[in-house]
Amino acid sequence: MPASFRVRPxxxxxxxxxxxxxxxxxxxxAGDGRPKHQVVTGSEHSxxxxxxxxxxxxGFIAEDPHGAPVGAAWYRMLPRAEPGFGYLGTGVPELIIGVRPLWRAxxxxxxxxxxxxxxxxAKGYGRISLSVxxxxxxxxxxxxxxFAVVEAGHGRDTMVKRLR
Ligand SMILES: CC(C)(COP(=O)(O)OP(=O)(O)OC[C@H]1O[C@@H](n2cnc3c(N)ncnc32)[C@H](O)[C@@H]1OP(=O)(O)O)[C@@H](O)C(=O)NCCC(=O)NCCS
Incomplete structure (x- = not known):
């Protein structure tokens, strides 16, 4: 089992x-292996x-005991003209999360x-969304x-959490 981790901004x-x-x-x-350049050059993900x-x-970064990043969660306020998959409106930040395979679960x-x-x-947002x-x-x-599903799309759901 991996050792303990710490979380920093x-x-x-x-x-x-x-x-x-x-x-x-x-x-x-499992088995998905789209190369990095293909994912990050597509505007949907970039x-x-x-x-x-x-x-x-x-955002926040999880680090292993040596200070190497092992996971991250962050949010962005994406504009209506370039929405994320989980876009709900200009006042709702959308979050993304990922953890290195060895550190999952x-x-x-x-x-x-x-x-x-x-x-x-703490920043005053009333809701936060994501797409899964x-x-x-x-x-x-x-x-x-x-989080609860608020919109069902093609093969993916938008979920939202009320923060207050
Ligand atoms: C999804 C992801 C961010 C979760 O992070 P994680 O560190 O693995 O999750 P945690 O260890 O905090 O687990 C939280 C819960 O997730 C579920 N979970 C975690 N690993 C699981 C697994 N292999 N199978 C099923 N459920 C699992 C469990 O419900 C677990 O609850 P528990 O705390 O009661 O055991 C991470 O697994 C990941 O990066 N996956 C690949 C990329 C991805 O899917 N990103 C999200 C796109 S929307």
Whole structure:
């Protein structure tokens, strides 16, 4: 079992790691292996990291005992013209989360999700959204953290959590 991890706020220099996590999130299905360049050059996914870190961006990084990043959760305020998969409106941040394969199922994802939701609440947001493909077990984690499906799309659901 991996050793313990710590969680810290994300900074501008974490942009490249967030790019890796977008690729992991896009390739969540076992056997999915879309190469990084293919995922991050597609605007649907690149908008989750392009230009990181904007003033309205926020995120958290989980690190192993050596300080190497092993997971991340962050949110962005995407514009209506370039919405994310889980876009609900201009005032609702959308979150993305990913954990390195070796570190999955050890509580990293839940810890990151809780930090990020606490942060969004402290910033005054009333809701936070995400998009999850149907069949991804991550939806179980989201439900247990208070997210509920508000929109069903083609093969994916938009989930939202009320923060107050
Ligand atoms: C989804 C993901 C971010 C969760 O992070 P994690 O660190 O693995 O999750 P945790 O260890 O905090 O587990 C939280 C819950 O998820 C569920 N879970 C975790 N691993 C699971 C697995 N292998 N199978 C089924 N459920 C699992 C459990 O319900 C668990 O609850 P528990 O705490 O009661 O055991 C991570 O697994 C991941 O990066 N997956 C691939 C990319 C992805 O799917 N990203 C999300 C796209 S929407």
């Amino acid at each position: 994300a900074v501008q220099a974490d942009g490249a790691f967030l790019g890796d996590m977008v690729v992991d999130a896009a390739n969540w299905r 908008r989750y990291v392009a230009g990181w870190m904007r003033p309205s961006d926020a 050890h509580g990293v994802g839940r810890a990151l999700l809780q930090e990020l939701c606490d942060h969004a609440r 493909e149907r069949g991804n077990f991550a939806a179980t984690l989201y439900r247990s953290e208070g």
